[in-house]
Amino acid sequence: MGKSNQTIRITLLGGVNEVGGNIVFLEDIGYDVKIFLDFGVNIEKFKGNYREGRHPSSIKELMNLSIIPNEDHLSIENLYTKQIGTQPKNLVDEDFPSNLDAIFISHPHKDHFLGISFVNRTIPIYTGVVSKKIIMAFYESTKDSIENNFTGLNWHTFRTGDILNIKGLNVVPFHVDHSIPAAYGFIIYSSAGPIVYTGDFRMHGPLSNMTEEFLQEIKTNNLCLSKINLTQEEKNLISNEVKVLICEGTKVHKGMVESEDSVKSNLEKLFQKNPFDFILVKYDRIDWDRFRTYSHIAKKYGWKYIITEKDAYFYYLLNKDAIYETMKDPNIIDDEHIYILKKGPARFPWQEKIRQAIYKQQQGERFIEYNQIRDLERNYFIFITHLYDDLMKNLNHNLKGLFISSSVDPYVEEFYDNTNTISKELEKFGIPVYRIHASGHATPHDLINFIHEVNPRYLIPIHTEHAKFFQKFFHTSEIKVIIAEHNEPIKFQ
Numbered sequence: 001m002g003k004s005n006q007t008i009r010i011t012l013l014g015g016v017n018e019v020g021g022n023i024v025f026l027e028d029i030g031y032d033v034k035i036f037l038d039f040g041v042n043i044e045k046f047k048g049n050y051r052e053g054r055h056p057s058s059i060k061e062l063m064n065l066s067i068i069p070n071e072d073h074l075s076i077e078n079l080y081t082k083q084i085g086t087q088p089k090n091l092v093d094e095d096f097p098s099n100l101d102a103i104f105i106s107h108p109h110k111d112h113f114l115g116i117s118f119v120n121r122t123i124p125i126y127t128g129v130v131s132k133k134i135i136m137a138f139y140e141s142t143k144d145s146i147e148n149n150f151t152g153l154n155w156h157t158f159r160t161g162d163i164l165n166i167k168g169l170n171v172v173p174f175h176v177d178h179s180i181p182a183a184y185g186f187i188i189y190s191s192a193g194p195i196v197y198t199g200d201f202r203m204h205g206p207l208s209n210m211t212e213e214f215l216q217e218i219k220t221n222n223l224c225l226s227k228i229n230l231t232q233e234e235k236n237l238i239s240n241e242v243k244v245l246i247c248e249g250t251k252v253h254k255g256m257v258e259s260e261d262s263v264k265s266n267l268e269k270l271f272q273k274n275p276f277d278f279i280l281v282k283y284d285r286i287d288w289d290r291f292r293t294y295s296h297i298a299k300k301y302g303w304k305y306i307i308t309e310k311d312a313y314f315y316y317l318l319n320k321d322a323i324y325e326t327m328k329d330p331n332i333i334d335d336e337h338i339y340i341l342k343k344g345p346a347r348f349p350w351q352e353k354i355r356q357a358i359y360k361q362q363q364g365e366r367f368i369e370y371n372q373i374r375d376l377e378r379n380y381f382i383f384i385t386h387l388y389d390d391l392m393k394n395l396n397h398n399l400k401g402l403f404i405s406s407s408v409d410p411y412v413e414e415f416y417d418n419t420n421t422i423s424k425e426l427e428k429f430g431i432p433v434y435r436i437h438a439s440g441h442a443t444p445h446d447l448i449n450f451i452h453e454v455n456p457r458y459l460i461p462i463h464t465e466h467a468k469f470f471q472k473f474f475h476t477s478e479i480k481v482i483i484a485e486h487n488e489p490i491k492f493q
């Protein structure tokens, strides 16, 4: 390779001292490549500025609020699209080329991908096959707005096993376990040595073996070493120690012994002595594992599982041609214990689609109008993301209810429909609250063990309010912890 310049610069444009909003700007001077790892938005900040029904009016406004990076302060030209305006779903292709070579999206949580809604349509967006599917399902089942505009993007999808080549820079995406399907970490074989970016991950979910495999790949560099024709010099570079580990640290300071299995068994314990007629349950809509856990329990005990029409359409899109076997279960069409809340005649095309799909299977009796909720016999779950009038005024308050707060990841979109608010509201109705939970993020010791195994030269914590904890913890080790400053480039050679 003989790169005359083996300098790279890493700048955190987001995810500094905050959970989410990750944007890692990586400039490889040797390869003359500029990339983003994730393009997230801090959802808390976003929702703080745009409450119920309000939307940004322009990209400039978002830059002024520091919700997205100000391109004037970066060495990037034409980062954002010029096409945002009146009809986001009917864009014309008129963005000028950018010098940002690629954006890699680790997983489809908004605090990692929402920024691509605003980007220049010529910039290649790399993400997992299923990640793209989830982003598009979200897009199609939500109203158009500046921040829900994923049309015309220059998508490139990958799977584990692929090696992506960006002007000579090799990037290996690799699956990890998280609270959402299709989460990846990345190994970037930069001219200054291997860089690892974890995205979000955990070791205690049903797919923890995937995180284990990612770790093995980091240690062996198998994919790159076996798949591409390399010169000896390149092989040496690839086999170098990990130069920089950019590691998520959401839960580095505080852990619980937990697992998705324990969510199921705790729920069963609750069920066995329940004096309750119905259960309201809240979790992150795209947390497929959690959806499956609750749906299984409902089926096992002969309870109905009620979701909204919008949820049904979202899950239906993900069920269709599911790439992962696990994403066929639950199944919106086939699972007869799943009931769908609908209201009046269809007003949007997606409502037509989900209604047709269900009626086609002669399953029309699985639709429930909101005002029929009050007539339901006991034994049903209702999945909620927030409390809304149609639900609360139609609940049969002679029945005994229970609320289970089961949000895995409080830092995504539903964060603002805060569980505490729901709990307080439900107290007035005599509905008690339980918490049954397993985090989407690694526990302190899973993180620490992972870092020790990777054994990088430098460690940059991201996606955490506890970066200094890493510094304290590793101060006796060889690993140098760097506390990144927002927008301040860090140079490595």
Ligand SMILES: [Zn+2]
Residues within 6 Å of the ligand: 107, 109, 112, 178, 200, 409, 440
């Ligand atoms: Zn996440």
